[in-house]
Amino acid sequence: MTRISSSRMKELLQVYFVMGSQNCKRSPESTLTEALNGGITLFQFREKGPGSISGAKRMELALRLQQLCQEQSVPFIVNDDVDLALAIGADGVHIGQDDEKASKVRERIGDMILGVSAHTLEEARIAQEQGADYIGVGPIYPTSSKEDAHAVQGPKIIESMRAQDMDIPIVGIGGITSVGAARVLKAGADGVAVISAISLADDIAESVKRLQRVNIK
Ligand SMILES: Cc1ncc(COP(=O)(O)OP(=O)(O)O)c(N)n1
Ligand SMILES: Cc1ncsc1CCOP(=O)(O)O
Numbered sequence: 001m002t003r004i005s006s007s008r009m010k011e012l013l014q015v016y017f018v019m020g021s022q023n024c025k026r027s028p029e030s031t032l033t034e035a036l037n038g039g040i041t042l043f044q045f046r047e048k049g050p051g052s053i054s055g056a057k058r059m060e061l062a063l064r065l066q067q068l069c070q071e072q073s074v075p076f077i078v079n080d081d082v083d084l085a086l087a088i089g090a091d092g093v094h095i096g097q098d099d100e101k102a103s104k105v106r107e108r109i110g111d112m113i114l115g116v117s118a119h120t121l122e123e124a125r126i127a128q129e130q131g132a133d134y135i136g137v138g139p140i141y142p143t144s145s146k147e148d149a150h151a152v153q154g155p156k157i158i159e160s161m162r163a164q165d166m167d168i169p170i171v172g173i174g175g176i177t178s179v180g181a182a183r184v185l186k187a188g189a190d191g192v193a194v195i196s197a198i199s200l201a202d203d204i205a206e207s208v209k210r211l212q213r214v215n216i217k
């Protein structure tokens with residue numbers, strides 16, 4: 001295996017669905033199935049926070065969701081838990097500034113996809129140096145899906161990273177809907193990472209398609 005190319009990573013970031021069972025109105029399996037039918041390009045298993053499950057049940061859920069992604073050839077990323085990602089043969093891992101250090105994680109996962117959260121230009125530069133394939137930047141807008149989220153930054157944070165020659169693939173996250181997505185892309189993001197605008201939608205596939213349409217404009 002070789003590291004993913006920057007151009008392929010940018011394609012995968014277009015509509016990045018992040019989800020755990022705690023985010024779903026219906027079963028996580030049917031929520032993900034509909035999102036896959038709508039055309040998500042990347043999936044992150046983020047079983048975390050109030051209402052989430054743990055232990056063997058969490059691993060079993062991860063395996064069932066991974067299978068659904070594999071059937072549609074959509075890469076499966078695990079949030080935070082490098083051990084779980086390695087145990088189930090995930091396609092990648094997403095870590096934040098309070099998680100294991102990116103350089104250590106890169107050593108452990110070899111050429112698997114590595115995503116790192118960055119809130120400042122300095123964090124973005126370090127993430128890139130330490131082997132990140134993409135960075136997640138946010139929260140761009142107010143979010144109800146993460147209790148310990150940093151301060152809202154607006155799309156300008158991505159614009160300023162691009163202005164300082166950060167050419168790493170970037171995905172914006174936090175409070176993004178089809179209404180706010182255009183500004184995130186215009187600021188220089190390669191795609192949008194979304195929890196509630198997809199997981200809580202009445203028509204999940206349609207909500208994904210709306211985000212896709214913003215992306216091709
Ligand atoms: C794509 C993407 N970007 C950012 C995050 C946030 O990661 P982190 O800061 O580690 O917070 P938690 O998600 O672990 O609560 C993400 N998960 N995905
Ligand atoms: C995981 C995460 N990291 C920064 S904001 C956020 C939550 C995004 O959820 P939503 O799309 O529902 O605002």
Ligand SMILES: [Mg+2]
Pocket residue numbers: 079080094095096097099
């Ligand atoms: Mg984390």
